[in-house]
Amino acid sequence: MERQERLIYLDNAATVFPKPDVVLRTMMETYQSLGVSPGRGGYDLAVMASEMVTDVREHLCRFFGGDDPERVIFASNASDALNLVIQGMIEPGCHVVSSRLEHNSVLRPLHHLQEQGLLSYDLVGSDGEGRIDPEDIARAIQPSTRMVIVNHASNVIGSIQDVEAIGRVCRNRNVTLVLDVAQSAGLVPIRMRDWGVSVLAFTGHKSLMGPTGIGGLVLAGDVDIRTTRFGGTGVDSESLVHTQSYPYRLETGTLNCMGIIGLGAGLEFVEQEGSDATRTREVALAKRLALGLAEIPAVRIHGPSGWDNRLAVLTINVRDMVPEDVGAILDGDYGIAVRTGLHCAPLVHQELNTFPQGGVRFSIGPFTTGDDIDSAIAAMTEIGGVR
Numbered sequence: 613m614e615r616q617e618r619l620i621y622l623d624n625a626a627t628v629f630p631k632p633d634v635v636l637r638t639m640m641e642t643y644q645s646l647g648v649s650p651g652r653g654g655y656d657l658a659v660m661a662s663e664m665v666t667d668v669r670e671h672l673c674r675f676f677g678g679d680d681p682e683r684v685i686f687a688s689n690a691s692d693a694l695n696l697v698i699q700g701m702i703e704p705g706c707h708v709v710s711s712r713l714e715h716n717s718v719l720r721p722l723h724h725l726q727e728q729g730l731l732s733y734d735l736v737g738s739d740g741e742g743r744i745d746p747e748d749i750a751r752a753i754q755p756s757t758r759m760v761i762v763n764h765a766s767n768v769i770g771s772i773q774d775v776e777a778i779g780r781v782c783r784n785r786n787v788t789l790v791l792d793v794a795q796s797a798g799l800v801p802i803r804m805r806d807w808g809v810s811v812l813a814f815t816g817h818k819s820l821m822g823p824t825g826i827g828g829l830v831l832a833g834d835v836d837i838r839t840t841r842f843g844g845t846g847v848d849s850e851s852l853v854h855t856q857s858y859p860y861r862l863e864t865g866t867l868n869c870m871g872i873i874g875l876g877a878g879l880e881f882v883e884q885e886g887s888d889a890t891r892t893r894e895v896a897l898a899k900r901l902a903l904g905l906a907e908i909p910a911v912r913i914h915g916p917s918g919w920d921n922r923l924a925v926l927t928i929n930v931r932d933m934v935p936e937d938v939g940a941i942l943d944g945d946y947g948i949a950v951r952t953g954l955h956c957a958p959l960v961h962q963e964l965n966t967f968p969q970g971g972v973r974f975s976i977g978p979f980t981t982g983d984d985i986d987s988a989i990a991a992m993t994e995i996g997g998v999r
């Protein structure tokens with residue numbers, strides 16, 4: 613098979629690429645006219661920059677079904693946001709419940725804080741379909757449990773959790789539910805308040821269509837997070853105590869204005885396209901890929917058996933081949949970009965029995981075409997056919 617001229621990008625679960633033209637254009641034009649430090653100066657342009665930031669906070673709050681735009685906190689990405697909440701909520705002797713489906717952005721902070729004797733935690737497993745049983749969470753909750761942290765959708769197998777049911781368990785037990793929506797935001801409508809989510813952690817550069825370097829938290833009205841990073845906020849400068857009102861309480865230094873502009877434009881793009889419509893389109897392509905790969909005897913497909921409540925993420929293995937080699941051949945010989953290895957979620961691979969070598973992940977994005985999928989199937993047929 614001929615190597616494609618154009619890169620076939622099937623690594624959208626890592627970051628959506630390319631970004632919509634309108635997002636890039638808006639970033640450039642708005643930053644050119646408004647790229648001063650927001651919230652700091654009293655001159656007109658600084659006020660306008662602050663208003664732009666406030667608009668994006670309001671937009672995010674509406675988009676996620678939050679309580680209060682001032683409780684939308686900007687951070688660098690989901691990892692940064694999760695660190696803010698985990699480190700800012702723990703108390704001596706506290707316990708955390710999470711799952712084996714989590715990304716290292718949850719597992720590593722928990723591990724490090726446990727090593728320092730600052731918390732203990734338990735991880736619940738998932739069923740063969742990649743779903744967490746809310747009853748398992750209920751059973752893992754102890755009197756000292758401070759929070760439950762789960763992702764909305766797995767970055768390895770795409771399974772989407774029943775957050776409403778998990779939220780009910782947490783509410784009944786009076787435990788804070790932290791939801792990592794890094795993969796699902798922009799593809800699954802999220803109703804934070806209705807679902808009983810206390811803290812939502814998002815990243816801008818995946819299906820929210822923004823650039824890298826921007827993400828954050830949305831906090832429910834009744835949750836408080838301790839300040840763990842201190843610095844300038846542009847207000848209360850006479851005091852050495854970090855500003856305690858939101859959003860300043862959890863933000864330090866000059867905001868990522870370029871990122872916030874891009875995230876705002878990304879949100880508008882997502883709403884115009886419609887999250888459900890985008891996911892339906894992406895999942896149809898993932899099904900087509902799965903059907904094609906299922907014809908190759910050497911290929912083993914992981915993840916849920918159906919496509920309801922699932923994102924367009926497909927992880928596979930090829931018999932007798934190291935995933936890295938499959939990725940290198942796809943890239944080198946066919947111009948197809950995928951992600952191989954453990955996908956920063958090692959425990960999911962333990963569940964799949966693919967640890968430590970991991971798998972080959974194909975992840976569909978908003979600009980993936982049917983031809984891209986057919987090229988991937990043809991390439992995999994050649995690679996897998998010789999096994």
Ligand SMILES: Cc1ncc(COP(=O)(O)O)c(C=O)c1O
Pocket residue numbers: 625626689690691692715717763765766767792794795815816827
């Ligand atoms: C489920 C999940 N959580 C968290 C993250 C971390 O996101 P970021 O790299 O933007 O911090 C990712 C990234 O792949 C993810 O898939």
